[in-house]
Amino acid sequence: MAKKKDVKVNIxxxxxxxxxxxxxxxxxxxxxxxxDGYPEVVxxxxxxxxxxxxxxxxxxxVWIQHNEEEIEHPMWDYLRRENQPSVWCPGxxxxxxxxxxxxxxxxxxxxxxxxxxxxxxGCTGRMPGYADFNTIHTTHGRALAFATGIKLxxxxxxxxxxxxDGDGLAIGGNHLIHAARRNIDITAILVNNFNYGMTGGQVSxxxxxxxxTTTSPYGQLEPFFDTAKLAIGxxxxxxxxxxxxxxxxxxxLIKEALSTKGFSLVEVLSHCPTYYGRLNHIPSPFDMLNxxxxxxxxxxxxxxxxxxxxxxxxxxSLTERIEELKKRAKNGK
Amino acid sequence: xxxxxxQGNEAVAYGALRAGVSFYGGYPITPSSEIAEIMAxxxxxxxxxxxxxxxxxxxxxxxxxxxxxxxxSMTATSGPGFSLMQEHVGYAAMAExxxxxxxxxxxxPSTGLPTRTSQGDIMQARWxxxxxxxxxxxxxxxxxxxxxxxxDAVNISERLRLPAVVLTDEILSHMREKVVVDREVEIWxxxxxxxxxxxxxxxxxxxxxxxxxxxxxxxxxxxxxGLVHRKDGFPSNDPEVAKKNLDRFKKKIEDNIDLLTDIExxxxxxxxxxxxxxxxxxxxxxxxxxxxxxxxIKIGLFRPKIVWPFPGHELKKFDGKVxxxxxxxxxxxxxxxxxxxxxxxxxxxxxxxxxxxxxxxxELLNGTLNIIKS
Ligand SMILES: Cc1ncc(C[n+]2csc(CCOP(=O)(O)OP(=O)(O)O)c2C)c(N)n1
Ligand SMILES: [Mg+2]
Numbered sequence: 001m002a003k004k005k006d007v008k009v010n011i012x013x014x015x016x017x018x019x020x021x022x023x024x025x026x027x028x029x030x031x032x033x034x035x036d037g038y039p040e041v042v043x044x045x046x047x048x049x050x051x052x053x054x055x056x057x058x059x060x061x062v063w064i065q066h067n068e069e070e071i072e073h074p075m076w077d078y079l080r081r082e083n084q085p086s087v088w089c090p091g092x093x094x095x096x097x098x099x100x101x102x103x104x105x106x107x108x109x110x111x112x113x114x115x116x117x118x119x120x121x122g123c124t125g126r127m128p129g130y131a132d133f134n135t136i137h138t139t140h141g142r143a144l145a146f147a148t149g150i151k152l153x154x155x156x157x158x159x160x161x162x163x164x165d166g167d168g169l170a171i172g173g174n175h176l177i178h179a180a181r182r183n184i185d186i187t188a189i190l191v192n193n194f195n196y197g198m199t200g201g202q203v204s205x206x207x208x209x210x211x212x213t214t215t216s217p218y219g220q221l222e223p224f225f226d227t228a229k230l231a232i233g234x235x236x237x238x239x240x241x242x243x244x245x246x247x248x249x250x251x252x253l254i255k256e257a258l259s260t261k262g263f264s265l266v267e268v269l270s271h272c273p274t275y276y277g278r279l280n281h282i283p284s285p286f287d288m289l290n291x292x293x294x295x296x297x298x299x300x301x302x303x304x305x306x307x308x309x310x311x312x313x314x315x316x317s318l319t320e321r322i323e324e325l326k327k328r329a330k331n332g333k
Numbered sequence: 334x335x336x337x338x339x340q341g342n343e344a345v346a347y348g349a350l351r352a353g354v355s356f357y358g359g360y361p362i363t364p365s366s367e368i369a370e371i372m373a374x375x376x377x378x379x380x381x382x383x384x385x386x387x388x389x390x391x392x393x394x395x396x397x398x399x400x401x402x403x404x405x406s407m408t409a410t411s412g413p414g415f416s417l418m419q420e421h422v423g424y425a426a427m428a429e430x431x432x433x434x435x436x437x438x439x440x441x442p443s444t445g446l447p448t449r450t451s452q453g454d455i456m457q458a459r460w461x462x463x464x465x466x467x468x469x470x471x472x473x474x475x476x477x478x479x480x481x482x483x484x485d486a487v488n489i490s491e492r493l494r495l496p497a498v499v500l501t502d503e504i505l506s507h508m509r510e511k512v513v514v515d516r517e518v519e520i521w522x523x524x525x526x527x528x529x530x531x532x533x534x535x536x537x538x539x540x541x542x543x544x545x546x547x548x549x550x551x552x553x554x555x556x557x558x559g560l561v562h563r564k565d566g567f568p569s570n571d572p573e574v575a576k577k578n579l580d581r582f583k584k585k586i587e588d589n590i591d592l593l594t595d596i597e598x599x600x601x602x603x604x605x606x607x608x609x610x611x612x613x614x615x616x617x618x619x620x621x622x623x624x625x626x627x628x629x630i631k632i633g634l635f636r637p638k639i640v641w642p643f644p645g646h647e648l649k650k651f652d653g654k655v656x657x658x659x660x661x662x663x664x665x666x667x668x669x670x671x672x673x674x675x676x677x678x679x680x681x682x683x684x685x686x687x688x689x690x691x692x693x694x695x696e697l698l699n700g701t702l703n704i705i706k707s
Contacts, residue, residue: 080556083567116402116549129556129567134549136401136428137558137568138394139420145391149398149406150549152382153356157402157550178387322382329377 004028005049008065009041012073015061015084019091022053022062024286055103055247056289058095059085078102078112080132087126091285093244093270094191098127100247101160101189104254116157118147120172122164123197123272141172144179147186155319158258159185165192165206169225173205176265180234183262184318189254190227190265193272201275212279227267232311237262239311243269243292249307256309262317269295269305335515341505342367342409344476344512345435346375348483349407353520354433355381356404358395360388360414363447364503365437368409389414393421397430401557403548405487409435412454413444415461422496423462424559426582429541431490431497435483438502440689449689450503452612452663456670458498459641467582469593470498470641472612476510481518482638488521489592493542493585500640502663504613504691527553536578537564542585586642594644597636600626604633606705607655607679609648609672611640614663614692621697630705640668649675659684659704661692 009030011022018037028046031039031053039062053062054074063073073079079102088094105115115133119125121140128135134157138146143161151159163169168176168190179186195213196202202215206227210219231239238260242250250268257264271277271288282291297304339347346368349357357372359365369385376383382404386392389410396406410418415436425432440446441453454461458470471486473479483499490497523545527533533553534540547553560568561575569575586593600622601607610618615636625632635651637644651658658676660669661684669683684700686692 080567112554113550113552118398129558132554134554135556136398136549137556137560139424139559142390142394142421145386145394146398146401148384148386148391149356149358149395149400150402152384152395153399153402153404153406154548154550174387175391178391322377326377326380 004045005047007044007047007049009044009047009053010063010065011039011041012061013038015059017059017085017090019058019285021056021058021091021286021289025052025056025289027052055099056096058088058092060095060099075099075102075106078106078132080130083130086130088123089274091273092123093193093272094124094127096244096247097189097191097250097268097270098130100250101254102131104251104258107255108258110158110258114156114158116147116150116159118143118150118159118161120163120167121198122167124162124164124191125167125198127162141167141170142175143167144172144175144186144188148179148182148184151184151186151319152322155185155323159187161186161188163188163190164197165190165194166196166204169205169227176231177234180231180236180263180265182318183235183237183315185261186263187257187260188263188265190267191270192227192267193270193276195272195276197272197275201272201279213276214279228265228310231265235263235313235315236265236311237313237315237317238264240309241267241269241305241307243296243307244271245289245292246296246307253309261320262313262315334513337512337514338509339476339480339512340367340507340509341476341479341501342437342507343371344480345409345483345499345501346371347514348480349433349487350375350379351518352405352484352487353522354405354407354487355379356396356399356406357381357383357408358386358392358399358406359408359410360386360392362411362414364439364506365409365411365435367506368435389417390421393418393425393432393434396432397421397425397428400430400432401549403550405431405491407433407435407487409437411437411439412441415454415457419462422468423464423466425496426462426466426468427559428557429494429536430557431494431546433483433486433490433497433499435499435501437506438500440687446689448503450613450663450691451687451689452502452614452667453687454500455640455664455667458500465579465582467493467495467585468498468641469493469495469639470500471638472500472640473505473638474612474615474636476505476508477512478638479505480512480514481516484518484520485595488519491521491545492592493589494546495585500612502613534564536562536566538581541581542589590642590646593639593642594647595638596644596647597634597638599634599636601633601635601651603631604651605655606630606632606657606659606701607651608632608634609658609660609668610634610636611668614661617692617694617697618661620694621701624698625701643671645671645675648672651679652676653678655679657682657705659701661697663687663691
């Protein structure tokens, strides 16, 4: 049988964690599961080059090769490969978001030396350790405070911060509000996995009402934060929301965020199969991706998360205002 | 000779500028606020950056961030803010990022006595953050010293890549004295040179003191974390790495003890009674020394200007040579606990005041005479 597309599907078994996402997400059954739990390419000729296996592999283990040059994963040069595999559980959504971010940095051609990549503490906070940029893993909740100092000290740096939902909205909520209010040139990506992953699945400010975590064993009583509304209200210049299922939307939002002047925030609803998923009866990574599909809307629907671009503003950024201030101060005004 | 009449807070601010500080992130608090106000006015004129952050946690975070991005940084606060900063004092120590924190001490605990003086943060400056760590604390007792010790603090923190604390207090912050501002000072400025093709190990033993730090954006894409880390900056749980990491902090201090020893010896050569005093509490002590000397009592003052690391190696030379050691402090007795460790035969006594006021001359004189007589 003739190949549908002239491509090769590769698996890096050193990086693979057997999460099965590729096997289950492929619309043409290119993969099969081996008895040892690893995926295997069995029907390469069926590949339609949709890219789902590649973009949804949290561990940079699967990629589609189109020519002789692409012998490594497209993000290969952006990874600190010696630190792979990551600490993240098999199938964790954080890796999917990480890949999307790297892809957009590559697409935009931002030099690696010019990127300052900042995080707080949590599973999400481990992201910078795997990226070949100037990276700093700070304290829980304070990524944006460190990022603010970095950006102000050297405006030439492209400053990107990743936040967890506890990190960015509970302990660090104040810094998020003030970074947005200042409208400082920072792109923040908030990984909302609905719970505290790193510490064992405790309740977070984004945990949906009535759902279970290790510290809401009877169901969460409190309402959750609408991250996007919070950031818009505080003054961010760009706000969007995607999920780990909706990778093309996430790509587009991150791309726009990176080219926004002023503060930009992309909230990504992510799946935490190990804790949130297990405690709420959706334990498989792939089922969690499908669950996300049902939770969101592109329109305004009560009880659903709206995804896509949620706000675009044109306030002057703090970075621009400071440069202007320096000129005035030197002239004694 | 150029002389200025500075308030203590002005001296700190201008000292910092002289030392090359070009970033200030802070949150207002009495009695330190004038430092922020001066920095807000002066930094933009000099291509520097001032930012008022949303709290003290973020203030110190922003300073550490700014230093990593290439600017010498400082923040100033008082007790309540210093308490909030503690997590990042530890971060700066662990990540070996130079940064200067000025703590203008006021009465505590909690909101305490906002407009009154105290030396209640001496122990917090040493052990405020969790874990074994390296930190340096300097304690000026005059406005001129506030100027020069702030410069020293910046230099030391840069040189040893650690947080340095300048402990002033409400009285010093707000009193005016003359300052000779053009004394010659060395400003420590260095950046490691990495040969092409060689890798930069920012946490290699050879790279953590005396070499400076390569800021972000200059082609060395390294990693910084508050976790225990290897010489390349990446985290590790290896017990050997953990021990090495912490040993270095200790060694940083031990190997540089000469640089970190700064003591005023006032009439100590033949002393039979020795005061150990710091900061503004030591001011009236000197007057008492002068008066008691006239009465024939051989008394002197040992005044560390750098309190942490505490110069025990110098102080213990007085053990047995003096009959009495007296530690006057504006707290219930903090430094005295450190002093006691260094005396086996001489008797150590304390004089304390903690109502927000400075010692009066009479109080010190009578307190001293009572101790000597007993
Ligand atoms: C000051 C402080 N408090 C608590 C912790 C413990 N802690 C580590 S990560 C974390 C929560 C992580 O949850 P989230 O921010 O949602 O990130 P995730 O792990 O889910 O990506 C907590 C509470 C800490 N490291 N520091
Ligand atoms: Mg989380």
